[in-house]
Amino acid sequence: MGIYEELQARGLIAQVTDEEEIRELINNGKATFYIGFDPTADSLHVGHFMALCLMKRLQMAGNKPIALIGGGTGYIGDPSGRTDMRSMMTPEQIQHNCDCFKKQMSKFIDFSDGKALMVNNADWLLDLNYIELLREVGPHFSVNRMLTAECYKQRMEKGLSFLEFNYMIMQSYDFYMLYQKYGCNMQFGGDDQWSNMLGGTELIRRKLGKNACAMTITLLLNSEGKKMGKTQSGAVWLDPEKTSPFDFYQYWRNVADADVLKCIRMLTFLPLEEIDAMDKWEGSQLNKAKEILAFELTKLVHGEEEAVKAQEAARALFSSGNAENMPKAELEDTDFQDGQIDIISILVKSGLVPTRSEGRRAVEQGGVSVNGEKVTDFRVLYKKEDFAEDFVLKRGKKNFRKVIVK
CATH class of the missing domain: 1.10.240.10 (Tyrosyl-Transfer RNA Synthetase)
Incomplete structure (x- = not known):
């Protein structure tokens, strides 16, 4: 079984543009492919997990990954699947997030000796001249066709800004530049990116002609990864300081x-x-x-x-209730008033709930326990000496903390 067939057997492939060429390249270790990551936070989360695992699999089969960090597109934001506009980040925030991504990706991908590349689209996007971009790229995109893309249709009722409308052009230009600079002949992404990815494939073919067609291949990942990144209490991060x-x-x-x-x-x-x-x-x-x-x-x-x-x-x-290796939450002296602290404050301080109102609701619904005993009164108070032994706080079936006092 070749790696392409293995990806199929694992349920990772949902749609492709040129299956025979893809199979030939991937199975023979001839693919130079990229996956993009927008630096919207200072950590990757489990929603990125499928992409990282795919890159690792393909590299193990002899193919060359390019991890494209969206330092340039991060200035705009991707409208895919969103009902509101993404907030603007400062250049310093974007660079910090990019640096964090590099460290985390290195656990999955071997960047030594040119086996993989990590590049930032800020290197070419931030220096673009607007008129030059209109002349070079603009003629290859139909506005009517762009408006049929699912990622844009979802926003039309509430309003699609011109800023976000440019995202497809920028992502397409990424593939064009990666093809020109690094010989990148394949791109991977989730199904919410399909229209943007096709735009890049078509841009290369229109600008470089038929000779490039066999080497501009788009492969689509199954959308399961998009379902993974969130839980009731927020994102599940790869950074151990966050999760x-x-x-x-x-x-x-x-x-x-x-x-x-x-x-x-x-x-x-x-x-x-x-x-x-x-x-x-x-x-x-x-x-x-x-x-x-x-x-x-x-x-x-x-x-x-x-x-x-x-x-x-x-x-x-x-x-047995052993809490030795359980994640810990620390209380400080300033968290106590008259030597006591209420259960809702402990829940918030431990990170098991984001707000006091949600903490109260969790208690009232019977979802909170201390050392295996359900807490029934959201006004219950605990003294410092209550934390001398194991104080295991539980919310729901999944979330636990051993609470200690500094």
């Missing part, structure tokens, strides 16, 4: 029964034969599958040592 290895493990440990094997197939590097054997698993065996998924992905992001700690902490929590 602890334990919380990261718990996120995957608690995926729905219907999704666990799909996630194992798409995201782990376990052999397909081993995964196929799990297809018949049901009942309690699915819990075992969830542990496998959580361990493999935590190991991939945070290393085997942290994965072992997270797994042991999760097992101990459900068996």
Whole structure:
């Protein structure tokens, strides 16, 4: 089985433009491909996970990845799937986020000895002359056709700014520049990017002629990755300072029964034969599958040592209440008034709820416990000495903190 066939078997490919050429390039390690990442935060999250795993798989098969950081497009923002306009970031914010991305991507992709590239589209987009861009790129885009793109249609009722309307042109120009500068012959992305990606493919073919056609290939990833990045309490980040290895493990440990094997197939590097054997698993065996998924992905992001700690902490929590390796939340003296602190303040301080009103609602709905005992009164107070022993705060089924006083 070639790598293209493996991607199909893992359910990663949803749509392609030139299947035979794609198969030939990928299976023979001849693809130089890119995936773009807009630096909208200072950490990647699990919504990026599928793209990172795909880049790793293709590099292992001899292909060359280009991680394109959207330092230029980050000045505008992508309207795809959004109902509001993305807030503007300062150049300093964008550069900081780009630097953070580089560090995290290096855990997945080998950038040594030219095996992969990391480039920033700010290098060419920020120096563009507006009139020159209109002359060079503008004639190749039909406004009527652009307005039929799904990413724009979703915004038409509430208003699509001219700023955002330019995003397709900028992304298409990215592919054109990557083709010219680095021989990039393939692009990957989610289905919300399909119109933008086709724009880049067509731009290259129109500007460079038929001889470039075989080398300008678009491949579309299945959209499952877009469903992964959010939980009730916010994003699940790859940065351990934002989402602890334990919380990261718990996120995957608690995926729905219907999704666990799909996630194992798409995201782990376990052999397909081993995964196929799990297809018949049901009942309690699915819990075992969830542990496998959580361990493999935590190991991939945070290393085997942290994965072992997270797994042991999760097992101990459900068996004996041991909180040794559980993520911790710290209280300071200033958090106490007259030597006491209320449960809602602890919930907010620990990060288990974003606001006091949500903390009160969680208590009233019976979703909060301390050391296994449900909290029924949102006005309950705790003294400093209550934290001398293990103080395990739980919200819902997935979120835990060991609360300590500095």
